[in-house]
Amino acid sequence: MGLRTRNWDRLGNGGLTFTELGFGTAPLGNLYKAISDDDARATLDAAWEGGVRYFDTAPLYGLGLSETRLNPFLRDKPRDSYILSSKVGRLIEYCAAEHRAGIGKWFEVPQRRENFDYTYDGVMRSFEHSFSRLGVNQIDILYVHDLCAFSHGSKTASDMRVEEFFGGRGYDAMISLRDQKVIKAIGGGVNEWEVCQTLAERGDFDLFLLAGRYTLLEQKALDSFLPLCEARGIGIITGGPYNSGILATGAKSGSFYNYDPAPQDIIDRVNAIENVCKSHGVRLIDAAFQFPLLHPAHVSVIPGGQGVAEMMGNLRAAQADIPKALWADLKAAGLMHVEAPV
Secondary structure: OOOOEEEEOOOOOOOEEEEOEOEEOHHHHOEOOOOOHHHHHHHHHHHHHOOOOEEEOOOOOOOOHHHHHHHHHHHOOOHHHOEEEEEEOEEEEEOOHHHOOOOOOEOOOOOEEEEEOOEHHHHHHHHHHHHHHHOOOOOOEEEEEOOOHHHHOOHHHHHHHHHHHHHOEHHHHHHHHHHOOOOOEEEEEEOOHHHHHHHHHHOOOOEEEEEOOOOOOOOHHHOOHHHHHHHHOOEEEEEOOOHHHHHHHOOOOOOEEOOEEOOHHHHHHHHHHHHHHHHOOOOHHHHHHHOHHHOOOEEEEEOEOOOHHHHHHHHHHHOOOOOHHHHHHHHHOOOOOOOOOO
């Protein structure tokens, strides 16, 4: 069985056809550990051979390394055979070694540093730099990246960046690129649904890449954000469907939840969810991958793939059979939002 696809067509121009499994390419930027160019290419080849046709990247990922590694892989692919997204909001600049900062989780990356810039000029420069690193003739989707407290340290700082984005005309730059058909869609790539809702209420966005906020463990986005998206035809891509790992590995010693060691209440909840999954003969990772796709606004799920083995695991999860009774039992056990579409 091949990967299923979903069409998104908010603008009435034929839209974009996503594979339900996409590839979030942060690991290609040496996230948490360095990988070779050969291993990066092997992971991309495994994804392509498995049917993946949506690839998401960002200047942040390896300070440009992820985009650079995508370049030779995409070079021989027909441009209309895949969807490509990247992000704006940071400028990645060469610097002296003593001036490097903010690279803690990226290993063996180019001698660069990141600077946030959500203004018109910053968005345009970031887009042009991504274009050059990727070596393609079109980027389909452009997301404004990390307008959230998680990235900026506080809600106050996040609010200031949102104002910079709108007041500094970064939003206007994205609209202009879409209006000129340089890109096909605009959106936000954020770790917090509340910021996505603010963007949706203030602007005309097509898609949101929401990381880790609509998963088997977290469904608060159902209260207001996801209904808003559904009403406006805004598509949702879920990143981080495993909440940094615990929904893939299970509640083992050292499991991570949202980038930190999992607290006991999360460990207990994951154990309870996994026990229900086991009673239906379903792997936890399979249920975690497929759950977001039950919501009608969702068009794709993009876990990262740290090597060929993880990519193959994601492909298996995307194609697993999940009985509907599993979701009903999770609700009955109080382990899922009562209004979650199943």
